[in-house]
Amino acid sequence: MSDETIRSTAWIAGLAGVAFIWRSLTYANPVVDLRALRSRNFSLGCFFSFVTGIGIFSTIYLTPVFLGRVRGFSASEIGFAIFSTGLFQVSAIPVYTVLAKRVDLRWLLMFGLALFGFSMWNFAPITHDWGWRELLLPQALRGFAQQFAVAPTVTLTLGGLALERLKFASGLFNLMRNLGGAIGIAACGTILNDRTNLHFLRLAEHLNTTNAAAVDLLRRAANAAAASNGGDLIRAQAEGLKSLFALAYREALTQAFADAFLLIFVCFVVATLTVPLMRSATTAPVGPSNNAH
DSSP states (O other): OOOHHHHHHHHHHHHHHHHHHHHHHHSSSOSSOGGGGGSHHHHHHHHHHHHHHHHHHHHHHHHHHHHHHTSOOOHHHHHHHHTHHHHHHHHHHHHHHHHHTTSOHHHHHHHHHHHHHHHHHHHTTOOTTOOHHHHHHHHHHHHHHHHHHHHHHHHHHHTTSOHHHHHHHHHHHHHHHHHHHHHHHHHHHHHHHHHHHHHHHHHHTTOSTTOHHHHHHHHHHHHHHHHHTTSOHHHHHHHHHHHHHHHHHHHHHHHHHHHHHHHHHHHHHHHHHHGGGSOOTTTSOOSGGGGGO
C-alpha cells in the first residue's frame, strides 16, 4: 500500500471499527447490538445471512456481466435470459409456506443452502456459448433455493431473542446480508480480473508454432483479412493475431467466471454443514436468558 490516501483511509476505517465495537458493547442501547451475537442461533443466522447475500448479489452481478462481455448480449437479451430466476423464486413461496408448517425449519434451511450451492455447481461448467437455455436450470435452482435459504434463517435467527433487543439486533442481521453482497461482488470482481490474467497467460503458453491448431487458425484468419484489405500481408497478420488474442481472452474470461461460481459454491457448502449447530425455533430459549448462549 504505497498510496498515502489508501493508507490513511485504511487507518481511519480501522480506528472507526474499533470505536464502533467499543461503543456497541458498552452502551445500553447501541445502534447495532453486537451482544446479540452471544446467542448461538443469532450468530449462526448472521453467518447464513452473510453467505446468502454473497450468493444472491454475486450471481446477480456475474450473470449479466458474462452475457454482456462474453456473449455480447444487449440489455433486453440479458433480461430475457435471466428473468427465469424470479419466476422460480415466486413459485417456491407456496411450497415453502406449506412445508414450514410441517417440517423443522433447520431442515428447510439446510435444503435451501444446499440447493443454492448445487445451483452454483451447475454454473461452474459454463462455456462461451451459454445462453438462456443453458442458464435455465442453474437459475431455476437458485431462484427456488433462495426462498428456502432466506425465510427460515429469519425465523431461526430472530425468534429466540428477547423482544427488547430484537429491534437493535435485527439491524445487524439485515446488515450482514448487504455486507455479504458487497464483499461478494468485490471478491468476484477481483477474481474476474486476476484469474482472467492467469488463465490467459496459461493459454498463451500453448499458442506457439508447435500448436498446429493455433497456427492453422492464425493462417485462416490472416488469409481472410488479406482477402478483405487488398492483399496487405502485414495488416492481415496483425488482424490474425488480434483474432487469436480475442479468442484466447474470451476463453480465459469464461474460465474466470467458472472460478467465481465455484468459490460461491464452497461458501454454501460450509454454510450447509453448519446448519445442524442451530437450535430449532421451538427449543431456542426466548427472553433475557437467551443472551447467555
